[in-house]
């Protein structure tokens with residue numbers, strides 16, 4: 516048996532108004548080639564300028580991944596030719612990346628694991644290419660968009676761990692508000708390095724790099740299929756070639772792109788147009804203070820302190836807006852489990868039905884907690900509560916308004932219930948006699964009471980008072 520070793524290189528486009536080194540708009544989905552400047556096209560004599568907002572977002576991510584921030588940043592040129600790279604080089608970071616030696620904790624297969632981050636660095640995206648039968652189209656809108664590349668150590672040991680890391684990373688982007696991180700729009704993409712080693716080996720095996728996988732499920736499948744391929748080669752006593760492969764999702768197979776012998780020499784050197792940038796400590800502190808409590812920390816609080824089950828806690832922390840909503844609810848009503856049940860149950864069901872997010876919905880934390888309070892105080896029962904919730908989410912009206920519109924309030928006042936019971940017993944003397952003669956009519960009488968009030972009397976109090984009155988008679 517072999518141990519699987521995986522290292523990931525994750526590229527993610529950052530939120531920003533303009534591109535990383537030019538003033539063209541960061542608007543990839545606009546009309547093709549409408550957001551392009553001479554800088555992005557690599558015209559002679561251009562002078563790139565570093566986007567401060569992108570540096571800020573990168574520092575925020577680096578801090579959230581527990582990285583060290585260098586005193587100075589440098590930007591290097593990575594030289595190679597490709598049609599999606601009109602300058603003939605990509606501006607990236609090589610010598611002094613924005614973050615080094617960090618870690619991200621992930622939960623995979625019921626265990627917590629620390630994934631080590633080698634570094635995270637700021638670079639520019641390339642143009643996008645659409646390939647047709649005998650020609651390709653280029654859209655330079657994406658050319659120069661700020662891209663943060665995060666490189667892990669080879670410390671990931673399964674496809675599940677790799678996916679858990681990618682999901683964590685995406686959460687961090689969303690919680691820090693530094694990227695939309697949408698894989699369906701190609702904003703987060705991944706290179707996967709895979710090798711196998713004997714359980715007792717001390718050195719890593721030869722790695723294969725699988726380039727540019729767009730979806731997390733694709734990453735999982737690519738790893739599983741590459742592990743199977745390498746296992747078979749090793750079992751046949753053959754050796755793994757160090758190479759770059761691509762993964763075909765349709766065929767669920769990887770194919771050779773190039774071997775290490777064709778490895779490109781990128782001739783990195785510091786971009787002479789971009790002087791080193793000093794990172795001010797005060798600025799770093801300020802950025803650090805803007806980082807909210809992240810999903811992992813919230814997950815721990817919800818499960819350990821609030822006793823919410825792991826599945827529900829995960830559902831809540833997955834989306835920062837849901838998690839913020841949940842925490843606002845708890846500030847209004849200290850019933851974390853009850854709120855979690857409503858939020859992950861009926862509220863989510865309603866939202867999913869119409870593919871809405873919590874932000875689109877008319878429900879506010881106050882509306883939800885008011886409803887839960889009404890149920891807790893016995894004003895309405897749980898079943899009525901579900902009906903009220905749906906109406907609240909349809910209309911945006913408060914719980915008490917809907918309850919009175921629907922005429923739902925539950926009668927919980929003991930004296931009021933006693934009066935109703937006495938009048939019913941008065942009218943049904945035969946049933947009282949039956950009861951005294953030991954006939955099983957108790958449930959039937961409760962039914963009569965419920966019927967006479969349209970089901971509004973609190974069932975527990977009704978039973979208690981009825982028994983008292985029957986005993987007295």
Ligand code: ADP
Nearest residue numbers: 520521522523667668669708709710719720722
């Ligand atoms: P390169 O610059 O050629 O891509 P790096 O040394 O920077 O090479 O490694 C890139 C990625 O490959 C990192 O994520 C690293 O963790 C991973 N990696 C390195 N060696 C191995 C290995 N033997 N097995 C799996 N992954 C590896």
Ligand code: MG
Nearest residue numbers: 524706708724
């Ligand atoms: Mg690489």
